Each structure stands twice: as C-alpha cells, then as structure tokens.
Amino acid sequence: MPELPEVETIRLSFLRDGPHGKPLPGRIITHAQVLWERTLEEPDVDTFTRRIQGQAIQGIERRGKFLIFRLSQDVLLVHLRMSGDLIVEPDSAPMAKHHRLLLEFQDGQRLAFNDTRKFGRVWLVDDPERVVGSLGPEPLDPAFTAGDLYRGLQNHRRQLKPLLMDQSFLAGLGNIYTDEALHGSRLHPLLLSNEVTQDETVNLHDAIRNTLLKGIQQNGASIDWVYRGGGFQEYFKVYGRTGQLCFECGTPIERILVGQRATHFCPNCQRL
DNA sequence: ACGAGCGCCTGTCGGC
DNA sequence: TGCCGACAGGCGCTCG
Numbered sequence: 001m002p003e004l005p006e007v008e009t010i011r012l013s014f015l016r017d018g019p020h021g022k023p024l025p026g027r028i029i030t031h032a033q034v035l036w037e038r039t040l041e042e043p044d045v046d047t048f049t050r051r052i053q054g055q056a057i058q059g060i061e062r063r064g065k066f067l068i069f070r071l072s073q074d075v076l077l078v079h080l081r082m083s084g085d086l087i088v089e090p091d092s093a094p095m096a097k098h099h100r101l102l103l104e105f106q107d108g109q110r111l112a113f114n115d116t117r118k119f120g121r122v123w124l125v126d127d128p129e130r131v132v133g134s135l136g137p138e139p140l141d142p143a144f145t146a147g148d149l150y151r152g153l154q155n156h157r158r159q160l161k162p163l164l165m166d167q168s169f170l171a172g173l174g175n176i177y178t179d180e181a182l183h184g185s186r187l188h189p190l191l192l193s194n195e196v197t198q199d200e201t202v203n204l205h206d207a208i209r210n211t212l213l214k215g216i217q218q219n220g221a222s223i224d225w226v227y228r229g230g231g232f233q234e235y236f237k238v239y240g241r242t243g244q245l246c247f248e249c250g251t252p253i254e255r256i257l258v259g260q261r262a263t264h265f266c267p268n269c270q271r272l
Numbered sequence: 273a274c275g276a277g278c279g280c281c282t283g284t285c286g287g288c
Numbered sequence: 289t290g291c292c293g294a295c296a297g298g299c300g301c302t303c304g
Contacts, residue, residue: 003297038280065298081298083282098282117281119298158274167299174297223297239297259275262295 002080004065004139004172005215009230010086011062020088020109028056028106029071036100039113041121048124052076052103063132064171077123077131078113084120087112135171139208146198146205153193153201160196161189162259164208172212176221176239179264181211183238188270189256189263238264 002010014024032049034040040048055071062068067086069076078086087096091110101113101122113122123131136152137144152170156163163169164178173181182189184207187200196204215221220230223240233240237247242255242264251268 006297079298082296083298115281116283117296117298119280121299156273162275165298176297221297260277261298 002065002084002220003174003177003215004062004212005177005218005232006220006230007062007065007067007080007172008216009220011060011067014060014086014088021107024057024069024088024111025059026057027109029053029103030106031104033102033104034100035102036115036118038118039100039115039120039122041123043124052124063128063138064135064167065174066132066135068128068132074124074126075128077125077128079121080115081117081119081121083117084113084115087114134168136167136169137171139170139172140212146202149205149208150196150198150201153196156193158193159189159258160187160191160193161261161263163193165259165261170208173208175261175263176236177208177211177215179239180237181207183207183265183270184211186269188272189258189265191272238266240264 016023029052032052034045034048037045043051051074052071055073057069057071059070060067061070065079067078069078078084088109088111091104091108096112096114098114098116099112100115100118100120103111105111113120125131137148153163161178161182164173164181165175179189181204185200185203187196187204214235215232218230218232218235221232222230223233238253241253243252245251246253246266246269249266249268251266253264254267256263
C-alpha cells in the first residue's frame with residue numbers, strides 16, 4: 001500500500017502529540033513480541049527480542065518507503081510493503097487479527113505492526129546502510145535536481161514507469177504516485193527513458209515533487225480497506241479512474257498493464 | 273540490461 | 289448461496 005507520502009504521514013504523526021499521546025521519541029522499549037516470524041528479516045527472533053529490550057527511541061527518519069527508528073544502540077527499519085501499518089495502542093488492547101510484531105513501551109502503550117498480507121518487513125541492525133544503501137535519490141531532497149533525473153534517464157533504455165518505480169533509481173514512488181506524476185508531466189508510461197527530452201525531464205521532475213508534496217499535504221491516500229485518514233484519493237487524476245474522463249481534455253482514462261502493474265493514463269494528454 | 277513471470281499472503285469484489 | 293478468477297499502494301527471484 002504505502003508509498004512515500006503515506007510513510008511520511010505516519011512518521012510525522014509519530015513525532016507529534018496525537019491520539020497515541022506523546023511523540024514516540026523518548027519512549028523506552030521494555031519488551032518485544034514477534035507474532036509472525038517472517039516479518040522479521042533480521043536478526044533472528046531471540047537476538048531481536050533480547051537486543052531491542054531497554055532501548056529508547058531517539059528519532060524517526062524516512063528513506064524512500066522505509067521508516068527508520070533511531071534507537072539508543074541500534075537502528076530499527078520498517079517497510080510496510082502492500083498492507084502494513086503501524087499502530088500505537090494500549091498494551092491491554094485486544095490483539096488485532098493481523099498484528100505481526102509488537103514493541104511494548106514503559107508507559108503502558110505498544111507499537112503494533114499490523115500487516116494483513118504479511119509482505120512487510122522489519123530489520124534491527126547497527127548500520128542502516130546495509131538495508132537502504134542501494135536506494136536511489138530521495139525525490140524531495142533539494143539536492144535532487146532535474147539534471148540528476150535527466151542523467152539517470154539517459155543512463156537507461158527502459159520504459160518510464162517501471163524505471164521510476166525502481167527503488168534503486170528513485171526512492172519512494174509506487175504505483176499510484178507514478179501514474180499521477182506521469183500524467184502531471186504528460187508523459188506516456190511506456191516512453192523509453194533515454195528518449196525523454198531535457199524540457200520533458202524538467203516537467204517530470206516538477207510533477208514528481210508536486211505529486212508527492214500534495215500527497216503529504218493530504219496525509220496520504222486512503223483506498224480500499226486500508227484507511228488511515230488521508231485524502232489524496234480525492235485528487236487522483238488517473239489512478240483508478242479507468243473509463244472516466246480526463247479532467248484536462250475529456251478523453252476516457254485508459255488502463256493497461258505495464259511491468260505486471262495496472263497503469264492508468266490519458267491516451268490524449270500522454271502520447272508516445 | 274531489460275522485461276516477463278512468478279512467489280509471497282489475505283481479503284474483497286464481480287460474474288456465473 | 290457458493291465457487292472462481294481477478295485484483296490490490298511492493299519487491300525479490302529466475303529466466304530468456
């Protein structure tokens with residue numbers, strides 16, 4: 001499910017006072033429970049529960065779609081994949097059906113990793129670079145320029161959409177935001193990357209950033225049964241709008257398969 | 273280097 | 289009602 005804006009929304013919520021009470025930084029982990037072993041990528045369950053016990057959360061960062069919890073000694077990384085969510089609740093709350101991993105705090109609350117489809121992963125490591133080291137640039141980093149994007153596109157001869165979704169090329173875009181950004185820049189998802197012009201790249205760079213910023217501003221998107229309060233779905237221009245009319249030109253939005261993923265675009269605005 | 277196909281999982285929805 | 293396939297915000301692997 002979540003792409004960069006949804007992950008960022010979760011991160012920001014944990015840094016503020018909220019329904020969960022005080023921010024997560026400052027809390028001390030007293031106990032961990034792994035309910036579905038494959039959720040824990042590394043280390044093994046025994047090492048994980050022993051090692052994380054007593055560590056405090058000192059900060060929360062994000063890299064692409066990864067949440068990065070800085071602990072007193074180690075670093076905890078979480079990837080929500082398709083259906084993962086992080087919930088702060090009382091230790092006494094009834095165990096929800098799809099809870100996969102729990103971190104209990106000294107203050108009587110716990111952080112629950114809930115993940116229906118079990119694709120999500122958690123790491124506890126001393127060096128996060130081992131996990132996120134191969135990610136591409138951070139699209140909202142001011143240091144990431146249209147020139148960088150242009151050089152990247154020229155380095156490959158790949159269909160634009162799968163390349164933009166390749167996390168080692170650019171970190172954070174998923175199926176929704178890629179379709180929206182391509183529409184925003186009027187580029188066809190199957191256009192070959194090294195055929196994108198410099199001017200088009202400037203538009204694409206703008207569209208990627210604006211789409212992600214709009215998503216964050218709306219607290220992400222809430223679709224299907226995964227609802228966490230975001231409103232970006234109200235601003236979709238192509239995603240999930242198959243057969244509905246393009247807001248720009250009135251042409252029906254088409255849905256095709258690209259790299260095994262549903263892809264939505266306007267055949268008039270986005271021509272090959 | 274690139275794309276297709278598939279596995280990993282559970283749940284929902286639409287058609288028959 | 290039941291069954292069955294298609295589909296879902298991700299990613300890693302193998303195979304041509």
